[in-house]
Amino acid sequence: xxxxxxxxxxxxxxxxxxxxxxxxxxxxxxxxxxxxxxxxxxxxxxxxxxxxxxxxxxxxxxxxxxxxxxxxxxxxxxxxxxxxxxxxxxxxxxxxxxxxxxxxxxxxxxxxxxxxxxxxxxxxxxxxxxxxxxxxxxxxxxxxxxxxxxxxxxxxxxxxxxxxxxxxxxxxxxxxxxxxxxxxxxxxxxxxxxxxxxxxxxxxxxxxxxxxxxxxxxxxxxxxxxxxxxxxxxxxxxxxxxxxxxxxxxxxxxxxxxxxxxxxxxxxxxxxx
Numbered sequence: 001x002x003x004x005x006x007x008x009x010x011x012x013x014x015x016x017x018x019x020x021x022x023x024x025x026x027x028x029x030x031x032x033x034x035x036x037x038x039x040x041x042x043x044x045x046x047x048x049x050x051x052x053x054x055x056x057x058x059x060x061x062x063x064x065x066x067x068x069x070x071x072x073x074x075x076x077x078x079x080x081x082x083x084x085x086x087x088x089x090x091x092x093x094x095x096x097x098x099x100x101x102x103x104x105x106x107x108x109x110x111x112x113x114x115x116x117x118x119x120x121x122x123x124x125x126x127x128x129x130x131x132x133x134x135x136x137x138x139x140x141x142x143x144x145x146x147x148x149x150x151x152x153x154x155x156x157x158x159x160x161x162x163x164x165x166x167x168x169x170x171x172x173x174x175x176x177x178x179x180x181x182x183x184x185x186x187x188x189x190x191x192x193x194x195x196x197x198x199x200x201x202x203x204x205x206x207x208x209x210x211x212x213x214x215x216x217x218x219x220x221x222x223x224x225x226x227x228x229x230x231x232x233x234x235x236x237x238x239x240x241x242x243x244x245x246x247x248x249x250x251x252x253x254x255x256x257x258x259x260x261x262x263x264x265x266x267x268x269x270x271x272x273x
Contacts, residue, residue, distance in 0.1 A: 006067055007250045009034035012100055014091050016040040016078050016137050017107030019050045021210035022160055025238035026104055026245045027071060031058050033246055035069040038091035040083065040107065040137075043075030070095065078107045078133030079125075084140030092144070099148055102249045103141030105134045105159040105182070112171040123174045130178035134159055134185060138200075142189065146196045153197030156249045159186050160241070161202040163265050179204075183261055190259030199258040201248045206265025208236040231267030240264055 013030055017023040018039025030037050037058075041051060051073060058071035072094045076083035088100055108130045113122055138157055145155030162179040169176050182202065189200040207226050227234060244264050247253050263269055 006034035007246055007253070008069070008102070009067070011035045011069075011102060011249070012091055012095050012097050013037045013102035013104065013249065014040070014087050014100065014137070014141065015104040015106055016087070016133065018073070018104075019047060019054050022205065022208065022238045022241045023104070023106040024050070024054055025242045026106070027054070028057055028061065029239070029242035029246060030102070030249070031069040031071050032061050032065070033069070034067055035102065035249075036071075036091075036095040036097075037069060038072045038074060038087060038094060040074055040076050040078065040087050042077060078137060079128045081136045083133075084137035085143075087137065088140045088144050099155075100141055100144045101155055103137065103145075103155070103157045104245060104249075105137050105157070107133055107137075108160065108178075110172065110175045113174065114171060115173040118174055126174045127178055130175070131181040131185075134182050138185065138189060142193055142196075142198060145198050146193070148196075153195075154251070155196075155198045156251070156254075157186070157189060157193075157198060157200045158245055158248050159183075159200075159202045161186070161204045161261070163204050163206045163263065163269055165202075165204060165261075166269060186261075187259050194258060199248075199254070201254075201257060201260045201262065203241055203244055203248070204261055204263045204265070205241055206230070206236055206263070206268040208238060208240065210238060226268075229268055229271055230265070231271055234266065236264065236266060 013035050015023050015027050018027045019041045027037050027039050062068045074090045148154055159182045161183040164176040165179040165183040186200045186202040
């Protein structure tokens, strides 16, 4: 369905991990809402088809609606502290602006593994990608947003945390702490950056069908169990996160919201019975 209003018209955003899953859905929705978007990706050969289809879909949106935003992309590994600043600089140059309005820290990995067998390499890589990577891009975005003077300050930083920030997982002892850390990062950033008018919030997806869990959800028993626990009766899809992201990115809708956590889980968390 075409958007009824350009809620992000003229804004500039960066999104890490933007070619698949939740990042992709948010990127395309932002474009439809009039936002110019620069997405980060790893530039892996096996993922080239995802990038190509993303660019094609964004172009199709713009062809149908000239008021839609533009989409550009830049390779980079969020584990590298230089990637965040490079993505910010690229977005400003590509779209000819001095303002960065929105940052979505989305890049993340999750490889299920039992705690007793968890390797040091897997633990380190998960932390470096999910938590270190989030910090680097958030810091880079915040540094640029703090320079805004027309109007003074301003900007929205959105981190994709997880319901796993609030609950444990027997095969996720390396993953859940990173998502709790991302949530905590947004809370601390909200306190630190409020003086600049920068809002920092976290989205906490529940069970969403993405590349991270598609193999797990192929298990009929697991999928049936999960869907039975979700009050809305279905697992989520990436587009379920796009609307909440627009809400948090739009000053008119969420201008007094910062340091918040928004569960997008179909009611999974509250269904304890």
